[in-house]
Amino acid sequence: QTVNWNMQSTYPGSLTQLGTLGKRIEEQLREVSGGEINVVFQEPGAIVPALEVFDAVASGAVEAGWSTPGYWAGKVPSLPLFGAVPFGPRAGEYMAWYYFGGGKEMFEEIYNRFGIHSVICGVIAPEASGWFRQPIELVEDLRGLKMRFFGLGAKVMEKMGVSTQLLAGGDIFPALELGTIDATEFSMPAIDLNLGFYQVAKHYYLPGWHQQSTMFDLMFNKALWDGLTDTQRAQIEAVCGDSVRHGIAEGEYLQFAALAELEEKGVTIHSWSPEILEALEAAWVEVVQEESANDEDFARVWESLSTFRENYKRWGELGYLQ
Amino acid sequence: MKLSDLLAGIVTWIGRIAAWLAVPLMLIIVVDITMRKLVEFYPDLVDTFMFREIGSTKLQEMEWHLHAVLFLLCLGYAYIKNAHVRVEVVRERIRPRLRAWFELFGAIVFVVPYCYVVVTYGFDFAERAFMLNERSSALTGLPMRWIIKGMLPVGFVILGIAALSVALRNFIYLFGPPELRQEAGTFVEHSDIEELVHEAEEELEEYERQHGRQPTRQSQGS
Amino acid sequence: MIEALPLLMFAALALFIFTGFPVAFVLAGVGLLFGFIGWTLDVFTFARFTLIPLRIYGGTMENLVLVAIPMFIFMGTMLEKSGVAEDLLNTLQVLTRRLPGGLALSVTLMGTILAATTGIIGASVVLMTLMALPVMMQRNYHVPLAAGTIAASGTLGILIPPSIMLVIMADLLSIPVGTLFIGAVLPGLMLASFYMVYILGIAAVRPDIAPPLPADVGPESPAELAIMVLRTFLPPIALIVLVLGSIFGGLATPTEAAGVGALGATLLAWFNGRLTFRTFRDVVERSALTGAMLFGIFVGATCFSFVFKMLQGDTVIVQIVQGSGVGAWGVLIALMAVVFILGFFFDWFEITLIVLPVFAPIIQLLDFGEHIPLSTLVVPWFAILMAVNLQTSFLTPPFGFALFYMKGVAPAGVRIQQIYQGIIPFVILQVIGLGLIMAFPEIALYLPQLLL
Numbered sequence: 001q002t003v004n005w006n007m008q009s010t011y012p013g014s015l016t017q018l019g020t021l022g023k024r025i026e027e028q029l030r031e032v033s034g035g036e037i038n039v040v041f042q043e044p045g046a047i048v049p050a051l052e053v054f055d056a057v058a059s060g061a062v063e064a065g066w067s068t069p070g071y072w073a074g075k076v077p078s079l080p081l082f083g084a085v086p087f088g089p090r091a092g093e094y095m096a097w098y099y100f101g102g103g104k105e106m107f108e109e110i111y112n113r114f115g116i117h118s119v120i121c122g123v124i125a126p127e128a129s130g131w132f133r134q135p136i137e138l139v140e141d142l143r144g145l146k147m148r149f150f151g152l153g154a155k156v157m158e159k160m161g162v163s164t165q166l167l168a169g170g171d172i173f174p175a176l177e178l179g180t181i182d183a184t185e186f187s188m189p190a191i192d193l194n195l196g197f198y199q200v201a202k203h204y205y206l207p208g209w210h211q212q213s214t215m216f217d218l219m220f221n222k223a224l225w226d227g228l229t230d231t232q233r234a235q236i237e238a239v240c241g242d243s244v245r246h247g248i249a250e251g252e253y254l255q256f257a258a259l260a261e262l263e264e265k266g267v268t269i270h271s272w273s274p275e276i277l278e279a280l281e282a283a284w285v286e287v288v289q290e291e292s293a294n295d296e297d298f299a300r301v302w303e304s305l306s307t308f309r310e311n312y313k314r315w316g317e318l319g320y321l322q
Numbered sequence: 323m324k325l326s327d328l329l330a331g332i333v334t335w336i337g338r339i340a341a342w343l344a345v346p347l348m349l350i351i352v353v354d355i356t357m358r359k360l361v362e363f364y365p366d367l368v369d370t371f372m373f374r375e376i377g378s379t380k381l382q383e384m385e386w387h388l389h390a391v392l393f394l395l396c397l398g399y400a401y402i403k404n405a406h407v408r409v410e411v412v413r414e415r416i417r418p419r420l421r422a423w424f425e426l427f428g429a430i431v432f433v434v435p436y437c438y439v440v441v442t443y444g445f446d447f448a449e450r451a452f453m454l455n456e457r458s459s460a461l462t463g464l465p466m467r468w469i470i471k472g473m474l475p476v477g478f479v480i481l482g483i484a485a486l487s488v489a490l491r492n493f494i495y496l497f498g499p500p501e502l503r504q505e506a507g508t509f510v511e512h513s514d515i516e517e518l519v520h521e522a523e524e525e526l527e528e529y530e531r532q533h534g535r536q537p538t539r540q541s542q543g544s
Numbered sequence: 545m546i547e548a549l550p551l552l553m554f555a556a557l558a559l560f561i562f563t564g565f566p567v568a569f570v571l572a573g574v575g576l577l578f579g580f581i582g583w584t585l586d587v588f589t590f591a592r593f594t595l596i597p598l599r600i601y602g603g604t605m606e607n608l609v610l611v612a613i614p615m616f617i618f619m620g621t622m623l624e625k626s627g628v629a630e631d632l633l634n635t636l637q638v639l640t641r642r643l644p645g646g647l648a649l650s651v652t653l654m655g656t657i658l659a660a661t662t663g664i665i666g667a668s669v670v671l672m673t674l675m676a677l678p679v680m681m682q683r684n685y686h687v688p689l690a691a692g693t694i695a696a697s698g699t700l701g702i703l704i705p706p707s708i709m710l711v712i713m714a715d716l717l718s719i720p721v722g723t724l725f726i727g728a729v730l731p732g733l734m735l736a737s738f739y740m741v742y743i744l745g746i747a748a749v750r751p752d753i754a755p756p757l758p759a760d761v762g763p764e765s766p767a768e769l770a771i772m773v774l775r776t777f778l779p780p781i782a783l784i785v786l787v788l789g790s791i792f793g794g795l796a797t798p799t800e801a802a803g804v805g806a807l808g809a810t811l812l813a814w815f816n817g818r819l820t821f822r823t824f825r826d827v828v829e830r831s832a833l834t835g836a837m838l839f840g841i842f843v844g845a846t847c848f849s850f851v852f853k854m855l856q857g858d859t860v861i862v863q864i865v866q867g868s869g870v871g872a873w874g875v876l877i878a879l880m881a882v883v884f885i886l887g888f889f890f891d892w893f894e895i896t897l898i899v900l901p902v903f904a905p906i907i908q909l910l911d912f913g914e915h916i917p918l919s920t921l922v923v924p925w926f927a928i929l930m931a932v933n934l935q936t937s938f939l940t941p942p943f944g945f946a947l948f949y950m951k952g953v954a955p956a957g958v959r960i961q962q963i964y965q966g967i968i969p970f971v972i973l974q975v976i977g978l979g980l981i982m983a984f985p986e987i988a989l990y991l992p993q994l995l996l
């Protein structure tokens with residue numbers, strides 16, 4: 001049976017990786033299935049706005065969604081741990097935990113409870129920490145800083161005395177330019193370059209401690225997913241597996257040229273000082289404790305991930321050149 | 323007629339109260355801006371209660387919460403007050419009876435079903451948020467999303483009540499006893515009446531301006 | 545039949561809108577109706593309507609930038625009720641009495657300044673109408689000319705930065721916002737100057753529709769004039785400084801500046817001794833009604849465009865453009881024509897969503913030869929053309945949203961026909977402007993190339 005579905009995206013199709021991966025999935029699904037799986041990529045807002053994808057797919061009114069589990073922090077506190085984890089693992093270790101360390105089972109079980117079946121369908125390279133108007137040299141420099149940030153990273157930032165801002169999408173750019181805010185988090189160098197943040201802020205900080213790798217997922221309404229044939233489900237799994245490969249390779253490939261171009265545009269690229277990173281990590285530990293106390297699933301997933309990382313550590317240290 | 327007036331009264335009452343939300347909205351914006359600037363000069367403020375417990379993200383979320391409640395609760399009020407825009411190119415050339423027919427048709431066939439859709443599905447939407455105990459996805463924002471999501475069906479219940487009131491009024495105008503017709507006709511014949519009321523208000527204001535205190539407009543002094 | 549449904553939606557909208565039933569509810573009702581028809585024809589499932597609350601919530605309620613609307617409405621209503629706007633415009637008229645159409649010129653200038661504080665058409669049109677229309681009518685301006693001037697200058701805000709529309713476009717195209725912001729400055733100012741030239745011309749030829757101030761009105765001695773200027777200019781200038789200053793001084797975002805303006809206008813009325821409780825309550829209730837009128841259209845329109853989308857209306861549009869355009873210029877012109885027509889029915893966001901993602905890659909590949917200096921500038925140029933076009937479509941009768949907003953707050957005597965009539969010359973100016981930017985891309989691209 002032919003599938004004609006909509007895939008509501010949370011990112012615009014032209015956005016490097018975040019959107020283009022989604023567009024590629026649409027194309028690949030059509031080709032791999034010989035035209036039997038048509039899942040049409042929809043721009044954010046075309047059917048429902050970005051943050052409503054979860055509800056829309058859960059109810060079945062939209063069949064599929066392209067997003068990251070990190071978006072659903074307000075609804076299901078444990079899901080962000082499958083999207084990006086502050087001070088979390090690199091892509092290789094993250095995937096090891098997800099596919100073999102018990103991550104996938106918990107992920108599917110949690111989503112299933114809300115009528116959604118989701119397939120991890122993309123992994124990308126680390127993000128940057130964001131754009132700052134002034135250099136941040138000391139931990140104290142973060143106090144009173146007005147920065148646009150959200151999610152788990154924002155909770156960490158608040159513990160550091162940062163005044164986190166929400167701001168309307170359209171206001172970020174002028175606000176940063178005119179000093180209404182001091183900094184904003186965005187994405188990785190290749191994306192930030194396209195979006196032109198260098199036009200208004202000149203200090204770029206790396207590494208992105210809040211997002212060492214990011215997983216994206218293709219969400220399906222559970223009942224509709226169950227109604228697919230085994231072949232179709234296998235085709236989707238295969239395309240997603242390939243998309244993970246494509247995403248990580250492309251992400252690693254794109255950044256160095258982007259960094260060079262940013263420097264050419266007059267951006268100063270900074271690395272966080274070890275003291276600041278330590279302070280941030282300490283704050284993150286506090287956030288984890290709070291979230292774990294609030295939500296059983298969060299505690300369970302965190303436990304699984306940190307046990308895995310504990311075990312992995314020895315291999316990570318011995319197997320790789322430091 | 324009494325029922326129609328009662329319904330209109332309820333809607334108007336709610337709307338007039340909700341209208342005042344503009345004032346806290348304005349104040350919250352200014353407080354947020356002020357605090358944000360102050361912290362630039364006194365970073366230690368971040369340790370105060372205001373910053374730890376309230377914070378910019380919460381205030382900014384409160385802004386759209388207030389704004390959303392404000393316009394949702396006033397949708398019906400605006401219908402009763404006939405503030406929704408109409409294209410009256412044709413309307414002003416047709417007889418009041420036909421206008422009343424159009425109004426009755428629109429209120430019953432367009433507005434009430436739309437309210438039904440938004441209320442039913444909007445209720446499910448808010449209920450889901452309640453079950454999940456949904457909070458702001460910014461995590462540093464406000465908890466209890468079900469409250470604001472619940473305002474959506476509430477607003478449309480009020481709009482639905484307004485539509486029923488209007489429909490009833492026009493029904494009476496078309497089919498009711500003659501003695502009630504004139505009163506019921508205020509809605510279809512509104513354009514004249516509203517104009518009169520408006521003019522009277524302006525005149526009163528003008529009077530106050532000129533007699534209540536010294537004339538303020540020099541350009542008209544001569 | 546099924547392919548024709550989206551086009552029939554337009555026809556039904558046109559039909560019902562002339563019954564005089566509120567526009568907001570007609571939009572919603574026609575959406576529902578066609579959802580129902582689509583359901584009986586098996587191309588639409590009723591369960592899709594569960595998405596309407598999600599669209600209202602995510603698109604309108606949760607949209608922080610829209611908070612500027614009630615605040616600008618509040619500011620406008622307060623300035624009107626407290627007489628501040630009237631005083632200012634009277635003084636401006638005295639100052640510009642030697643110029644034909646001095647008051648209309650002042651209004652255009654005010655619209656241009658206001659454009660630098662907001663990018664939301666509903667907000668600026670309402671604000672301008674509240675402040676300027678009653679004064680212009682009192683001065684015996686021809687209502688169509690007054691309405692046209694205000695509507696056109698009120699929509700400049702979507703071109704002149706900051707503008708939420710340019711931000712969304714940049715987002716959808718993944719190009720820098722700064723490039724679009726800077727690129728839109730010259731086109732915006734060019735249009736503003738076109739309006740002014742037109743007003744000067746028409747007022748010189750036909751003083752009866754833009755009457756100059758009678759010689760005996762206004763202060764007699766220069767000293768009196770100076771006092772008048774001081775007295776009436778200081779408060780609004782303080783307000784403008786407050787609003788613009790809070791943005792450019794890095795205090796407030798453009799959205800928040802609207803709140804600053806609202807509070808400022810209230811304090812101003814209070815200082816002037818014009819803020820009684822009655823006035824305040826009046827302003828609060830009037831603003832709420834105006835806001836509800838505007839958001840009524842938002843929540844109604846979302847149903848219409850949702851059903852249109854679900855009935856594959858966007859596919860139909862894409863086919864029309866692709867079928868009619870030949871060659872690079874053919875496609876571009878066909879696309880501009882379609883956007884122009886879509887503007888009758890949809891708000892800019894829906895049009896942008898239908899058109900930009902589909903056509904930007906196509907436009908990018910088209911060969912405009914030497915016409916565009918750098919191939920990377922084709923997309924920004926296209927975006928600016930879209931922006932000017934979308935600004936125009938707010939104004940085109942019979943379904944210009946800016947005209948509806950204006951009608952919603954205009955004094956009771958103003959007819960929508962008069963607004964329609966008045967906007968035509970300005971729409972012609974817009975089309976000329978659009979043509980010029982197509983012919984001379986430098987108008988949009990010179991500043992970005994120079995500054996970035």
Ligand code: NA
Pocket residue numbers: 658659660661662663664700701702703704705706707
């Ligand atoms: Na603007």
Ligand code: NA
Pocket residue numbers: 887888889936937938939940941942943944945
């Ligand atoms: Na139009």
